[in-house]
Amino acid sequence: MVVSALRRVLPAEDLVYFGDTAHLPYGNKSPAAVCRFVRQIVRFLLPMEPKHVVIACNTATALAMSEIAVEFPQLSISGVIEPGARAAVAAAGAMRVPAIGVIATEATVRSKAYERAIFRRRNMARVMLRPTPLLVPMIEEGRTGDDPLVETALRQYLQSMILRKVDVLVLGCTHYPLLKGAIAKVIGSRVRLIDSAEQCAQDVARRLKRKGLLCGEVIAPGEESSSDDTAAMDGPEPTTGSLRTFVTDDPDRFAFLASRFLGMEIERPTLVEPGDDLAGEVLETVAQPPLRAAG
Secondary structure, eight states, X not given: OHHHHHHXXXXXXXXXXXXXXXXXOOTTSOHHHHHHHHHHHHHHXXXXXXXXXXXXXXXXXXXXHHHHHHHOTTSOEEOSHHHHHHHHHHHHTTOSSOEXXXXXXXXXXXXXXXXHHHHHHOSSOEEEXXXXXXXXXXXXXXXXXXXXXXXXHHHHHHHHHHHTTOSEEEEESTTGXXXXXXXXXXXXXXXXXXXXXXXXXXXXXXXXXXXXXXXXXXXXXXXXXXXXXXXXXXXOOOOOOOEEEEEXXXXXXXXXXXXXXXSSOOOOOEEXXXXXXXXXXXXXXEEOHHHXXXX
16 A cells, blocks of 8 residues: 555655565464564665665565664664554644554554654553454455455454544555545544554655655545646646555465556566575565666
8 A cells, every 4th residue: 555655655766666475464463473584575676776775564664664764773673563553643633642553463552662652742642552463364365345244353353442532543454445435434533543554644745855866746536636726637647656565475476456456457566586695575675767667
């Protein structure tokens, strides 16, 4: 979901997407294993000279971000947790003691990374974390928000947050926005939902702009619809960057599911055999101009 958000926000940038389909999900993996996977993926990407690397998985961000940033000081690296926490606090506004909920994988919840990130910005808050381990497998099976099993799981997972009247709910896994409508229906329209993937893309845009590394224009949320305007239709076609994809298992299945997970049709991904020198879950890279020319 992060790569589709990046494509919307930064349509002129070249993206490299690496999905470790052989080892996902990361939610039930140990911190040591996740760090090893992410480390090996970053090494794989180094020859591509990325200008920014996104660890586009909440679990990988929670368990590996700090260590990877230290090991690769030459790289600009960010994750999905800090942008999500920042948006959650902003959404709480002037509430004296807001109740902020987070649903995520078991590993992300155990790490307490969201809790720490929220309290750094708002120490007067009630933070509720709820592991939701069944959601990722159901999403990857192709189940949607109108599936009775999905609705039952959501009602069970969200019941405690409904009773405690959360004000803001962070979707702390990049799979979960695919169920955003169903989650909103269960949790209630009063609760603000924070999409960590969308917030991550906006964060990358700010970072690249600050460093003078942007290709093209940043598309703010909601601006996509401006293409219906006559002026926009008469203007030049927006520049579209390239998208290259790599996976560690079953590229045909990934290509089939990409229209749902990435929001776009893609060419068949390149298979990278997992082994001692490579593993990882989901990681996107905004590439330097030389990679664009080579694409």
